[in-house]
Structure formats: structure tokens, C-alpha cells
Amino acid sequence: MAAKGRNAVFVVFSIFLYAPFLAIFILAFQGPQGGLNFPLRDPSLHWFHDLIDPRSLSDFRPAIGRSVILALVASAITTIVSLAAGLAFRRRFTGSATLFYLTIGSLVVPSSLVSIGIGIICSMLGIQMxxxxxxxxxxxxxxxxxxxxxxxxxxxxxxxxxxxAARDLGANRWQVLRHVTIPVVAPGLFAVALLSFMLSYDEFARTAVVAGSENTLPLELFAFMSLSVSPTIYALGTVTTLLSIGALVIATAVLIRSANRRRAP
Incomplete structure (x- = not known):
């Protein structure tokens, strides 16, 4: 009975978590006369075509490009700095506790206040946002x-x-880092890169005030929804989700293959 109860809870949780995504995927295939709700009318790829039509109001391609580039850069910087921080914090140093709390302090500050603060600093220094x-x-x-x-x-x-052991075999500091430390912590680095990419790609509140005149995808989507709402947003969500899942599957396969190569005699 206990096992059946756990299984039932898992099923209910899965339905609660994934049912909205399934509804979006289905409604993305609404026909030209279809709306934002069921029933599904004249299934077609009309709204997917609307996504890439430069004449349409919902041409999200420039915003998607900006968001992808921004997320890639943020992911790369975050991964490199996080690795350096992880190496540095292996040993206590003067001010390490203070530096740690300052690093994670921005997590408890409301995102909108961070954005406003950066905007004020840019205005004071005459920096274009x-x-x-x-x-x-x-x-x-x-x-x-x-x-x-x-x-x-x-x-x-x-x-x-x-x-x-690597140092005993004659490896210098950089060889140890390259051939021992980084390969061992590679799964963690992958997690950092993936998480930071997703956090950056989806970020709205911290970007809203300081993005300047060219919107990222979340800002463009918010502006579009304030003017017009159509199944185009479902098509966009479907494409973004499928691309994210595909990238995750490919990256995971690469990591597994790399791990298997290291274990091979």
C-alpha cells in the first residue's frame, strides 16, 4: 500500500507539473481561426510560420538571437568564474567569509531593485544601457x-x-588542473553552464530596466502580449522547449561518452 501511495503521489505530481506544457504543445497547432483555448480547430503549422514571418507582429527572431548570445556569454563567464571561486574557496583566506556572503547576497535582493540600481549607476556614469x-x-x-x-x-x-598522486608523478600545477581537476569536476561545470544559460535566457526582472532599446526574448514576449495575444506564444514556447530538450540530450550524451572513454582501459 505504501508503494502504491508513493506511485500515486508521483503520478499526480507529474500531471500537475507537465499538463500545462502538454496543453501548450497541443494548442500551438491551432489553425488560423483557432484561439488560446480548446477545442483545437483546423490543426496546422500556421502559428509556427507566423514566428518566422518578418511581416508579422510576432517576428521574434532578433530577440531570440539576442537572448541566445547573451545567455551563452553569461554561461561562459559564470562557468569560468565559478570554477575559479571553487578553487579559491578550497582554502580559507582573509576575507573569504565576507566575500562568500557578498557573492550570494544578490540572491536575497529583489530582482527589480538590482535592475533599478544598475540603471541608476549607468545613468550617473553616463554609460549607455x-x-x-x-x-x-x-x-x-x-x-x-x-x-x-x-x-x-x-x-x-x-x-x-x-x-x-598527479604531482607525485611529476605533473605541474597547470597539468594537474587540466588533466585531473577539471575532468573530475566536469559534471559540476556542465551543471553550472546549463543552469546559468537557462537563468539568463529566461531572465526578465533584472533585464527590464537595463536592456536599452533592443529587447531580449522575455521582454519582447511581454511587449507582444501587452498588444496582442495569439497562439503564436504557444508555438514559441513549443519551439524553445524542444530546442532546450534537444540541447540537453546532446550535451548529456557527450558527457556520458566522455566519461565512458575515461573509464576504458
Whole structure:
């Protein structure tokens, strides 16, 4: 009975979690006369075509490009800095506790206040606010704390005897880092890169004030919904979700293959 109860709870939770996504996927195939709700009328790819039609109000391609570039840059910076922070915090140093609390402090500050604060600083310094400049800085205040926390957790379970063995065999500091440390913590780095990409790609509140005149995808979607609402948003959600799942599957397969190669004799 206990097992059946756990299974029932899992099924209910799964339905609660994934039913909205399933509804969006289905309604994305509404015909030209279809609306935002069921029933599904004249199934077609009409709204997917509307996504890439430059004459339509819902041409999200420029915004998607900006969001992808911004997320890739934020992910790369977050991964590199998080790795450096994880290595640094393996040993206590003067001010380490203060630096740690300052790093994660932005997580408890409302996102809108962070965005407004960065906007005020840019105005005082005469810096033009852009999606690739001030918006990137705002998003890093969100992605970096998560990345640092993940890498601290990863290094807390790191077996240092592996590095000591490599040094005993004559490896220098950089060789140990490249051939021992990074391969061992690679799954954690992958988690940081993936999480920071998703956090940046979806970020709205911290980007809203400091993105400048060119919108990222969340801002463009908000502006579109304030003017007109159509099944185009369902098509956009479907494409974005499928691309995200595809990228996750490919990256996971690459990691598994790399791990199997390391284990092979």
C-alpha cells in the first residue's frame, strides 16, 4: 500500500507539473481561426510560420538571437568564474567569509531593485544601457551566485589525493588542473553552464530596466502580449522547449561518452 501511495503521489505530481506544457504543445497547432483555448480547430503549422514571418507582429527572431548570445556569454563567464571561486574557496583566506556572503547576497535582493540600481549607476556614469552590456552585468548578479554555490558543493566532495598522486608523478600545477581537476569536476561545470544559460535566457526582472532599446526574448514576449495575444506564444514556447530538450540530450550524451572513454582501459 505504501508503494502504491508513493506511485500515486508521483503520478499526480507529474500531471500537475507537465499538463500545462502538454496543453501548450497541443494548442500551438491551432489553425488560423483557432484561439488560446480548446477545442483545437483546423490543426496546422500556421502559428509556427507566423514566428518566422518578418511581416508579422510576432517576428521574434532578433530577440531570440539576442537572448541566445547573451545567455551563452553569461554561461561562459559564470562557468569560468565559478570554477575559479571553487578553487579559491578550497582554502580559507582573509576575507573569504565576507566575500562568500557578498557573492550570494544578490540572491536575497529583489530582482527589480538590482535592475533599478544598475540603471541608476549607468545613468550617473553616463554609460549607455544595452542588452550586451548593462543587461549582461545585471544577469551575472543572478547567475554567478548559483554557479559559485554549485562549485563549492562539488569541491566539498573532491578527493584531493588524485591531485597529490598527479604531482607525485611529476605533473605541474597547470597539468594537474587540466588533466585531473577539471575532468573530475566536469559534471559540476556542465551543471553550472546549463543552469546559468537557462537563468539568463529566461531572465526578465533584472533585464527590464537595463536592456536599452533592443529587447531580449522575455521582454519582447511581454511587449507582444501587452498588444496582442495569439497562439503564436504557444508555438514559441513549443519551439524553445524542444530546442532546450534537444540541447540537453546532446550535451548529456557527450558527457556520458566522455566519461565512458575515461573509464576504458
Amino acid at each position: 544595452t542588452w550586451w552590456g548593462s543587461a549582461l552585468g545585471a544577469q551575472l548578479t543572478w547567475t554567478l551566485p548559483f554557479g559559485v554555490l554549485i562549485m563549492l558543493a562539488v569541491f566539498s566532495h573532491f578527493d584531493r589525493s588524485l591531485e597529490e
